Amino acid sequence: MERYPCVYMRGGTSKAIFFHEKDLPAERSRWPEIFLRVMGSPDVKQIDGIGGATSSTSKIAVISPSSRPDADIDYNFFQVDILIPNVDNSANCGNIAAAVGPYAIDEGLVPAVEPKTVVRIYNTNTGKLIEEHVQVKNGRAVFQGETQIEGVPGTGAPIEMFFLNPGGSKTGKLFPTGLRKEPLLIPNYDPIEVTIIDCANPVVLLRAADLGLEGTELTELNDNAKLMEHIEAIRGMAAEKLGFVSDWKTAKNISTSIPKVSILSSPRSYRNMSGNWTQKEDMDLCVRAVSLGMIHKAIPLTVATATGAAACMEGTIISDIVAGTAGKKAIFLGHASGVTAVQVELEGDKVKKAGIIRTARRIMDGYIYINN
CATH class of the missing domain: 3.10.310.10 (Diaminopimelate Epimerase; Chain A, domain 1)
Known part of the structure; x- marks a missing residue:
């Protein structure tokens, strides 16, 4: 069997396995097959993997330090299909993005600044920037708090998310066809x-x-x-x-x-x-x-x-x-x-910024094992 270090995190109303890019094979063509086995796809129950048999829980995030002057972290998102052997790398997941800032802080990828750390995230899927304001205490991201978001039981620490200049994420235009309806x-x-x-x-x-x-x-x-x-x-x-x-x-x-x-x-x-x-x-x-x-x-x-x-x-x-x-x-x-x-x-006619409050939580860390 193969094993890879990872962290299992909730971001907003979704969950994903987080990998450091450095811990995955340098040959990226291998990633889709690895991610399918991690989630247990294709299978309606995803019984042989960690996927939860919903689109919200069949997700992968690959994180690395960014070489861009305007970003701290590169965030590469992968949506793993449940019923077909397909891994889609074309889109961003905003809910999972909410967990990227806390992950980056706890993994030592960005300096922890108390009481709040600003993490600048470059989403490689869309070529867009996300700014997150994460509460920090004793050098770690704070997960416990009083903020409640719909779709998640209980409360957590608020994460202020800002999608910067989000228009034209894949097409270059806010209204790609030139029409508003x-x-x-x-x-x-x-x-x-x-x-x-x-x-x-x-x-x-x-x-x-x-x-x-x-x-x-x-x-x-x-x-x-x-x-x-x-x-x-x-x-x-x-x-x-x-x-x-x-x-x-x-x-x-x-x-x-x-x-x-x-x-x-x-x-x-x-x-x-x-x-x-x-x-x-x-x-x-x-x-x-x-x-x-x-x-x-x-x-x-x-x-x-x-x-x-x-x-x-x-x-x-x-x-x-x-x-x-x-x-x-x-x-x-x-x-x-x-x-x-x-x-x-x-x-x-330009969307300069869009902001949403989310919560996130580190659920588990260790190794994921897959058949080779």
């Missing part, structure tokens, strides 16, 4: 109007009503094969328009992570994944996110960032769903687990 024409389906935005990650936004949904549905939608096929067709056509695939039908196997999908409706009350009520008065917009072909149990941070940015700008489909969000500095998004706030700072 447009119809997608997909064979065998009615035309559907969407907004395609690239902010932290490429995301296609659509109205819940156009799918025949209320917008308050939860993960039971994953059992509706016809609906999920329709959503994947929309995602695939957006992927084709963005140049990620040459044929929209192949996106489900080739471009599995991006674009992501944000299904939107006006504020409304519903019972969330914990069985508690999320009230419409606490949100600006109701959102259901789709990741790896499944309804997300909370919301990916990059989807929250892109949705929040679109809500702050005139002319997107969000303008047709709810009024009064354009120009706001904080957007409250009601998702499957509760409400997440996104702070958006605009500079004309």
